[in-house]
Amino acid sequence: MTETAKNTTEEEMHDASPAEQVAAEEAAQEDVAQDQAEAAKTPDDVIAALQAENAELKDRLLRTAAEAENIRRRAKKDVEDSANYAITKFARDLLDVSDNLRRALEAVGDGAQQNEAMKTLIEGVEMTERTLLKSFEQNGIEKLEPLGEKLDPNKHQAVFEMPSTEHPDGHVAQVMQAGYVLKGRLLRPAMVGVAKGGNATPDANDEPGSNVDTSA
Template sequence: MADDTKSPEQTNGAQQGAPEAAPQDTPEAAEIDARDLELVQLKEETAALKDRLLRTAADMDNLRKRAEREKAEATLYAATNFARDLLSVSDNMQRALAALPAESREKADEATKNLLAGIEMTERELLKVFNRYNIRKVETVGAKFDPNFHQALFELPTKEYPPGTVVQEMQSGFAIGDRCLRPAMVGVAKAEG
């Protein structure tokens, strides 16, 4: 009769025994490795496609934002050339009003007073329309000289204003949005010396 009991060394030896056949040795194991390799490749491809999709979505979002910004700028600056041409109309209205001194206005007949009032109203309406389209007069007298919005015609020695300050306006300047439509023609303070 055979003894079925095994010593602990024999049991451990059987469990730790000779190495079993490596998984690659069987056709099923080779098939599992091929599936694992294919799974790894599919995961890498999925990750790459996901990355491309996210980048494309980000590019599309940037493109949409840029298109909106360009549309807003185009709308804002579309009237630039037309507005620039209308500036001479505003200048001529100012000249017409300045041509008659205040004392002569008081002595003028009713028709002349009405004509001047009409010119003033037309000029105010033109400036309202400019304002509606974000066209504004450039700040001049008392402002610091800004070469982006002012064109210096002369320098004036003075102690009244610090050097580099606009002290006199010869012609009004206008801006549309953040851009200069026409620079103001100005005189700039310089230190007396």
Template sequence: MTEETSGTETATENLREETAEAAPEVAEHDRTAELENQLAEAKQQVLYAQADIQNMRRRAEKEASDARAYAATSFARDVLSVADNLERALAAIPAELREDEKFKGLVVGLEATGRELAAVFGRNGITKLSAMGEKLDPNKHQAMMEMPSDQEAGTIVQEMQSGYMIKDRLLRPALVAVAKKPD
């Protein structure tokens, strides 16, 4: 039995030595796999961070662009009332006063002021909407009333106040009357 015991002990001892030699290799392999996973995770986080930064940069550029393009919106709305009053003043001048030599200079000056105001609007991306004869578009027109007309229902038949756009945004809707079928 001593030989058997001695053989079992030797086998056990050999197994311990093999396990001890393999354990560092397994531990080293596990550690390498763990580090590779951490590296992949860190790379993924860097990619996400770069994407976030790029999105923030795009958003900031768009906000800055919009701020430049539409900064004058409030001022433009205020100036529209001046343009409306100038148009009403010119429309109120009777034809005989337009031809009178005493008033002709005044009328020409008012008309020149109106043209200059329109040019300033144009340089700043402010355009007048045309509404007469068009179908009612709730994105551009505000219907104030319906009028009996021989035109198709929903067609604009009267413009009470002009509408304006600033670049691609509505600055002020046109106040209009739309056609309805006569009773």
């Protein structure tokens, strides 16, 4: 330190308040201690410090790369989901059309087949239904008709319980409305009646709670 700088520092210290003087002295002592510590480092200490710094930087790089990969995967999945399920709303609207076609066919009495005009109309409705279901299949829409299956809350909506001698307790004894899935994702649950109090023997693999999805 030059004589002029030293005199300037002494003048500043003289003009400073006691608290400022203490803080300045402590800062000066820390600088001296840091300089001494740097001077006391051996080459091994320097190498160890550089290795530790390198390891930290490598860890940060790996974390950044992993985060970037996760973002890329999420973006890819979002794009795939957008492509796969873009027709969800349109598909749900078409389900009502399918339901109405099925109701029309079920409402036809046996005598209608004796009338040629009605027979032709029925065949036309059946053909329309088959065409619609084929279009559903081509677009990944699958119909669920779970009669006789064990109740699955993830796919079926139980509307009522009913006695049944044909189906074990907890199984679907009647399908009120078919369900649909779109490429594995539930589009609409099947509305069903569930057997209860019947005499049918349950399957050996049916255990209490086995129809509950525990993957969540």
